[in-house]
Amino acid sequence: MFKSVSPKVEFAQLEEEITTYWKKNKIFEKSITSRPTDKRWTFLDGPPFVTGMPHYGSLLSSLPKDVFGRYWTMKGYRVRRVWGWDGHGLPIENKVENELELRSKRDIEEVVGVKKFVDECKHYVNVISSDWEWYVDRIGRWVDFKNAYKTWDVDYMESVMWVFKQMYEKGFVYKGLRVSLYCPHCATPISNFEVAMDVDNYKEIQDDTTTYKYKIVGQKDTYFLAWSTTPWNKLVTTALAVNPKFVYVKVEQNGEVYILAKSTIKTLGDKKTYKILEEIKGSQLVGMQFEPHYDYYKNKVKKGVKVFEIIPGDFVTAEEGTGIVTIAAYGEEDLKAMREHNVHVEMHLDEEGHIKDEVPQFAGMYYLKANKAVDEDLTKRGLIYKVQTQPHRVPLCWRCHTRLYYAPIDAWFVNVQELKPLLKQTNEKVNWFPKHFKKGRFLKSLENAPDWNISRNRYWGSPVPVWECECGDRFVPGSIKELEEASGKKITDLHKPEIDEVTVTCKKCGKKAHRVSEVLDSWIEAGSASFAERHFPFDDSDPSTGSGQEKLEDFFPPDFISEYTGQIRAWFYVLHVIGGAIYGSQAFKNVTVTGVILGTDGRKMSKNFKNYPDPREMLEKYGGDALRLYLLGSPVMHGEDILISEEQYKMQVRSTMLILWNVYNFFVTYANLDGWKPTRHSGKRDNEHSQNPKDDSGQARMTNALDEWILSLLEKLKEDVTKSLDAYDTVRAIDALRNFVNDFSTWYIRRSRDRVGPSAADQADKEAFYQTCYAVLTTVCKLLSPIAPFITEEIYRNLTDEESVHLSDWPAKSEKSEVRNEKLLEEMKQVRKVVELGLAARKEQQMRVKQPLAAIFVSYAEKDEEFAKKLEKLILDELNVKKVEFTKKKAKEMTVMLDTTITAALIAEGQAREIVRKIQEERKKIETRLDEQVAVTLESWPEEFASYIKQHAMVKTLTKGEFKVERLQ
Numbered sequence: 009m010f011k012s013v014s015p016k017v018e019f020a021q022l023e024e025e026i027t028t029y030w031k032k033n034k035i036f037e038k039s040i041t042s043r044p045t046d047k048r049w050t051f052l053d054g055p056p057f058v059t060g061m062p063h064y065g066s067l068l069s070s071l072p073k074d075v076f077g078r079y080w081t082m083k084g085y086r087v088r089r090v091w092g093w094d095g096h097g098l099p100i101e102n103k104v105e106n107e108l109e110l111r112s113k114r115d116i117e118e119v120v121g122v123k124k125f126v127d128e129c130k131h132y133v134n135v136i137s138s139d140w141e142w143y144v145d146r147i148g149r150w151v152d153f154k155n156a157y158k159t160w161d162v163d164y165m166e167s168v169m170w171v172f173k174q175m176y177e178k179g180f181v182y183k184g185l186r187v188s189l190y191c192p193h194c195a196t197p198i199s200n201f202e203v204a205m206d207v208d209n210y211k212e213i214q215d216d217t218t219t220y221k222y223k224i225v226g227q228k229d230t231y232f233l234a235w236s237t238t239p240w241n242k243l244v245t246t247a248l249a250v251n252p253k254f255v256y257v258k259v260e261q262n263g264e265v266y267i268l269a270k271s272t273i274k275t276l277g278d279k280k281t282y283k284i285l286e287e288i289k290g291s292q293l294v295g296m297q298f299e300p301h302y303d304y305y306k307n308k309v310k311k312g313v314k315v316f317e318i319i320p321g322d323f324v325t326a327e328e329g330t331g332i333v334t335i336a337a338y339g340e341e342d343l344k345a346m347r348e349h350n351v352h353v354e355m356h357l358d359e360e361g362h363i364k365d366e367v368p369q370f371a372g373m374y375y376l377k378a379n380k381a382v383d384e385d386l387t388k389r390g391l392i393y394k395v396q397t398q399p400h401r402v403p404l405c406w407r408c409h410t411r412l413y414y415a416p417i418d419a420w421f422v423n424v425q426e427l428k429p430l431l432k433q434t435n436e437k438v439n440w441f442p443k444h445f446k447k448g449r450f451l452k453s454l455e456n457a458p459d460w461n462i463s464r465n466r467y468w469g470s471p472v473p474v475w476e477c478e479c480g481d482r483f484v485p486g487s488i489k490e491l492e493e494a495s496g497k498k499i500t501d502l503h504k505p506e507i508d509e510v511t512v513t514c515k516k517c518g519k520k521a522h523r524v525s526e527v528l529d530s531w532i533e534a535g536s537a538s539f540a541e542r543h544f545p546f547d548d549s550d551p552s553t554g555s556g557q558e559k560l561e562d563f564f565p566p567d568f569i570s571e572y573t574g575q576i577r578a579w580f581y582v583l584h585v586i587g588g589a590i591y592g593s594q595a596f597k598n599v600t601v602t603g604v605i606l607g608t609d610g611r612k613m614s615k616n617f618k619n620y621p622d623p624r625e626m627l628e629k630y631g632g633d634a635l636r637l638y639l640l641g642s643p644v645m646h647g648e649d650i651l652i653s654e655e656q657y658k659m660q661v662r663s664t665m666l667i668l669w670n671v672y673n674f675f676v677t678y679a680n681l682d683g684w685k686p687t688r689h690s691g692k693r694d695n696e697h698s699q700n701p702k703d704d705s706g707q708a709r710m711t712n713a714l715d716e717w718i719l720s721l722l723e724k725l726k727e728d729v730t731k732s733l734d735a736y737d738t739v740r741a742i743d744a745l746r747n748f749v750n751d752f753s754t755w756y757i758r759r760s761r762d763r764v765g766p767s768a769a770d771q772a773d774k775e776a777f778y779q780t781c782y783a784v785l786t787t788v789c790k791l792l793s794p795i796a797p798f799i800t801e802e803i804y805r806n807l808t809d810e811e812s813v814h815l816s817d818w819p820a821k822s823e824k825s826e827v828r829n830e831k832l833l834e835e836m837k838q839v840r841k842v843v844e845l846g847l848a849a850r851k852e853q854q855m856r857v858k859q860p861l862a863a864i865f866v867s868y869a870e871k872d873e874e875f876a877k878k879l880e881k882l883i884l885d886e887l888n889v890k891k892v893e894f895t896k897k898k899a900k901e902m903t904v905m906l907d908t909t910i911t912a913a914l915i916a917e918g919q920a921r922e923i924v925r926k927i928q929e930e931r932k933k934i935e936t937r938l939d940e941q942v943a944v945t946l947e948s949w950p951e952e953f954a955s956y957i958k959q960h961a962m963v964k965t966l967t968k969g970e971f972k973v974e975r976l977q
């Protein structure tokens with residue numbers, strides 16, 4: 009006997025019970041340990057931020073990780089799945105700053121001290137919200153939380169140190185002055201990809217664009233007109249740049265003479281107001297001197313270094329402005345040009361964006377405030393030609409939302425330019441899903457990537473592991489042991505400030521060398537996860553294998569990673585750079601990229617907008633399987649953005665899940681009623697056995713066409729789902745499963761209802777039905793289990809004596825080719841088409857289906873005898889007609905015609921069917937068992953159908969009188 013099934017199932021509650029069962033019986037652990045250690049499928053989890061709260065985005069990214077982990081486990085691989093936490097960097101520092109009520113970076117050093125600040129950060133990251141586990145359980149994700157790696161653990165940090173050293177020794181890390189985006193609040197450079205990850209990191213503002221006048225040395229009332237959007241750095245404009253290929257003009261206007269690019273002359277307004285004096289080639293302007301607006305630093309300029317001079321620049325365009333641009337150190341191209349032409353570099357902002365004390369008149373001003381003050385001063389001095397406003401998109405700090413600016417920073421960089429050719433090559437080996445990201449967004453961001461600034465002038469992070477001596481020599485340790493040996497000190501913590509107290513003796517000159525002050529960008533840590541999560545290459549044991557340190561090729565590059573589109577320029581990118589730099593390899597073999605789930609109004613989900621249903625409530629109401637079916641079956645898995653929809657979520661319960669549940673309920677109810685039990689191999693051998701079921705006497709029996717059909721369809725389903733999951737396409741897999749479950753319910757079970765139960769007499773056919781249905785249900789459970797792990801577990805465990813569907817093997821393709829009868833699949837399509845047209849014809853002529861009709865005529869081009877023999881009965885039963893006649897007319901499309909002549913006999917039969925339906929309804933009301941006989945009183949019935957009524961409605965006695973149905977006891 010199977011456990012009886014409730015038709016009123018509460019999936020969310022059922023899922024909770026299953027979670028408890030899994031935990032109690034360690035099913036997840038068994039799913040790993042039951043697979044061989046030498047056959048692995050490796051997965052690398054992208055760590056979420058430890059202080060973040062679970063949201064639809066984090067739930068979504070968990071789903072493919074879980075699906076493919078389960079899938080490859082069933083295919084016989086050992087799939088280690090360990091959670092990770094990211095916990096270094098600005099987000100934590102900002103939170104601690106707020107908690108300690110610190111207003112600026114200076115306060116960290118001067119008010120609380122680095123030690124206390126870092127201790128607070130440690131404390132902060134060690135309080136991990138228990139919400140994560142609740143959500144992860146509820147969505148059915150199997151992952152090892154207990155052994156989660158943490159980026160702030162000393163082991164993890166040691167591996168990061170090792171990664172840095174590998175890159176450094178291969179020559180891919182350098183220190184230099186380069187322009188980066190810079191946050192004056194956090195007082196640190198910010199990676200451009202950190203900003204680009206989110207559209208909210210940009211703001212559209214109205215900015216002044218100013219055309220400045222720079223007087224040419226030695227020429228009376230003659231000025232260069234130069235254009236700029238940043239008045240604050242006019243204080244340190246040490247050069248102007250022209251494009252040597254452009255044609256410039258000298259123009260007279262209102263008694264002054266201006267030089268600007270000819271193609272930008274509209275800047276001067278109406279033609280009548282100016283007169284062109286001469287044309288000059290850009291290259292002829294190069295080397296000319298101008299009078300600076302501010303020159304407080306002129307005594308600092310070294311001999312032989314250029315200052316206040318016109319330099320050439322190919323980057324100067326004529327699209328905006330005047331074809332002459334101001335050059336200061338606060339721009340990437342500016343600094344490059346200054347270096348190339350040996351121009352004096354002057355920096356006038358302190359690390360919090362204020363103008364340095366040495367700058368007369370503007371000292372102490374925040375740089376944005378200086379914008380106005382500088383333009384006012386220059387207006388007074390007659391050095392501004394005109395000011396216009398223009399919309400302008402500016403980047404904001406992703407952490408504190410302060411407006412960023414470009415600043416020259418002496419920092420550590422990964423030489424991405426040198427790595428690029430390799431990185432493009434290794435990208436060719438990565439299997440991207442969806443495919444277009446490979447040549448699209450990822451390749452593009454690779455091609456445009458600047459060198460990667462990997463140092464931060466902050467406190468809470470892995471140290472830049474470089475000890476510098478004043479003689480210029482550097483010591484870069486790749487392990488704690490190496491550092492201990494060099495310093496003679498025991499190292500237990502790699503964090504600031506302890507690490508800064510560690511000094512080493514310079515090998516070159518014997519002096520004391522100190523560590524550089526910076527910490528590493530936390531993306532270096534995220535990008536080192538492949539190695540650091542296992543504390544590679546250091547020798548210690550891995551709890552999941554129980555063995556010592558694994559070999560690199562056992563886990564790198566990992567088989568699979570998955571995150572959302574925002575990580576294309578972030579985590580995927582940094583993994584790829586590090587994998588390339590260290591091993592010249594791609595950093596992952598397969599990657600799936602999901603889209604973003606937006607709020608119901610198409611905006612980003614936000615508590616303020618109240619534009620999304622609470623995920624906890626949703627999970628409590630509809631459960632995890634429904635969420636999985638919803639998201640894994642949606643375009644978000646093809647990298648597209650979707651709007652969250654409770655309706656779509658809910659629909660998964662009503663459609664796929666309840667349909668499957670009802671079929672399962674039907675099967676269990678009747679199997680129990682008929683006392684049917686699976687034979688030992690029913691589940692294990694899938695459907696092989698039921699092809700030619702033998703009765704007790706060992707005689708092979710004719711198969712029912714329906715059984716043969718559903719088993720063929722099942723064989724096709726196996727192939728479709730396997731192909732789809734091999735290709736990382738959950739949408740296609742779910743489509744196939746959904747269609748199958750529908751066909752199974754609305755055709756196979758519907759047409760098989762009369763084959764089982766007390767009124768069915770053909771025992772062999774009954775047996776065939778149960779065997780078939782059993783094989784289908786257990787196989788569908790397996791195929792669906794990676795996607796909907798709960799419902800399939802419940803069904804599978806009731807149908808088999810196995811511990812878990814997730815410990816079973818993936819259904820293999822049948823060895824017998826005849827199992828999949830393609831011809832039959834095609835024919836059944838035709839049958840269902842006839843039925844569809846027949847039902848439509850009945851509706852059109854208002855002939856209810858309960859009324860039997862004499863015949864249906866079907867125009868059918870290529871009818872064959874076998875088809876008629878096997879499948880005609882299905883048409884007769886479903887359409888309730890006595891006869892189907894195929895006309896051999898060659899019709900383009902199939903058409904049907906009903907014979908609507910109703911004889912007295914047909915009327916009587918229709919009445920009998922109607923009576924059976926009425927009695928069945930009444931039986932349900934008084935809750936009889938399916939095999940329980942009842943006493944029925946009826947006003948009248950067609951006498952020739954008395955036994956028909958008795959058989960089909962389980963009636964013992966039929967009496968004349970007012971209609972009623974009574975139990976016998």
Ligand SMILES: [Zn+2]
Binds near residue numbers: 195
């Ligand atoms: Zn900031």
Ligand SMILES: [Zn+2]
Binds near residue numbers: 477478480514516517
């Ligand atoms: Zn030295």
